[in-house]
Amino acid sequence: MSVLTPRRLVAVLSALAVALVAVAMASLAIGPVPVAPADVVDALLGDAQGATADIVLRVRLPRVVLAALVGASLGVAGALFQALLRNPLADPFILGVSGGAALAGIAMLTLGGAVGLGYAAVPPAAFAGAVGTVVLLLAVAGPTGKLSPTTLLLTGVVFNAFASAAIVFLASTAGLADGASIFLWLIGNLSDARFDVAGWVALFLVLGLASALPLARGLNLLALGEEPAAQLGVDVERTKRVLLVSTSLMVGAAVSVSGLIGFVGLIIPHLLRLRLGPDHRLLLPAAALSGAGFLLVCDTVARTLLAGRELPVGAITALAGGPLFLWLLRRHHQRVFVS
Numbered sequence: 326m327s328v329l330t331p332r333r334l335v336a337v338l339s340a341l342a343v344a345l346v347a348v349a350m351a352s353l354a355i356g357p358v359p360v361a362p363a364d365v366v367d368a369l370l371g372d373a374q375g376a377t378a379d380i381v382l383r384v385r386l387p388r389v390v391l392a393a394l395v396g397a398s399l400g401v402a403g404a405l406f407q408a409l410l411r412n413p414l415a416d417p418f419i420l421g422v423s424g425g426a427a428l429a430g431i432a433m434l435t436l437g438g439a440v441g442l443g444y445a446a447v448p449p450a451a452f453a454g455a456v457g458t459v460v461l462l463l464a465v466a467g468p469t470g471k472l473s474p475t476t477l478l479l480t481g482v483v484f485n486a487f488a489s490a491a492i493v494f495l496a497s498t499a500g501l502a503d504g505a506s507i508f509l510w511l512i513g514n515l516s517d518a519r520f521d522v523a524g525w526v527a528l529f530l531v532l533g534l535a536s537a538l539p540l541a542r543g544l545n546l547l548a549l550g551e552e553p554a555a556q557l558g559v560d561v562e563r564t565k566r567v568l569l570v571s572t573s574l575m576v577g578a579a580v581s582v583s584g585l586i587g588f589v590g591l592i593i594p595h596l597l598r599l600r601l602g603p604d605h606r607l608l609l610p611a612a613a614l615s616g617a618g619f620l621l622v623c624d625t626v627a628r629t630l631l632a633g634r635e636l637p638v639g640a641i642t643a644l645a646g647g648p649l650f651l652w653l654l655r656r657h658h659q660r661v662f663v664s
Contacts, residue, residue, distance in 0.1 A: 326333065353381055364377050388516075392621050397531070401533060401537065403616075407595075418587065430451030440602060525581075
């Protein structure tokens with residue numbers, strides 16, 4: 326594993342940033358109505374007018390921005406959950422935060438009309454569901470002041486089972502239109518992209534990274550175990566609580582606007598850890614850039630794979646992420662066996 330130097334940090338992040346910009350430009354150009362790269366640049370600079378400007382700036386740009394922010398949030402959250410739980414198979418959904426957000430959002434979809442609330446109330450309700458789940462996790466998993474990774478996992482599994490049962494109940498009582506909306510929520514989609522919604526996700530992504538990056542050294546030491554980390558000067562309980570809350574709110578914001586998009590928080594940190602090493606000073610910003618690029622690619626495929634029809638982006642992430650993760654896992658086990 327290479328030692329993390331400032332030069333290597335800048336080089337890796339610069340390469341990932343360039344790749345992300347290239348993917349974003351391709352996503353703006355590709356669609357049912359292709360737009361030449363030069364016209365995309367003109368539209369972004371304000372030099373284009375008419376249909377081209379409308380397609381790039383009003384239709385595709387909000388979706389590209391939202392996809393990048395959601396992917397970055399899920400990528401960072403996955404890296405943090407895997408570090409906190411010391412489990413490389415953990416992802417943003419394992420603690421039940423996504424399930425709580427989905428349950429609250431779907432409850433608003435099916436029951437909000439009865440009290441005069443429309444679809445605009447769904448994202449705030451989903452975020453409130455994520456916050457409520459975090460409060461429940463802290464109350465159940467850490468009543469003695471210490472957060473046990475095992476207790477957190479078990480609490481998340483139980484809550485996810487409860488949320489799934491409640492979602493099935495709500496879906497069975499919904500009408501045809503609400504049933505279609507629930508399906509899209511459970512699979513994940515980015516069709517309702519707006520800049521104000523993207524700003525909501527960006528705010529919590531920035532707050533999450535601002536909370537996590539100063540604690541990156543502590544996360545590196547936590548890999549040795551809680552007792553060795555504490556002996557080396559890490560405030561283990563404070564680190565876990567701060568990152569659990571900030572990461573869960575980041576996931577809640579992402580899920581509230583996109584539904585349940587899987588595999589981003591599982592695949593991206595695992596791939597980066599194999600390629601770049603486990604140092605969270607590099608891993609966290611790299612996960613943000615790579616998660617953004619991965620979801621952008623998947624969303625572009627979802628928009629264009631079937632002419633005239635759009636697939637849920639969560640289906641594409643699962644189809645792409647599942648085989649990729651199995652390949653990575655098999656390759657990792659082969660390397661360990663050979664060594």
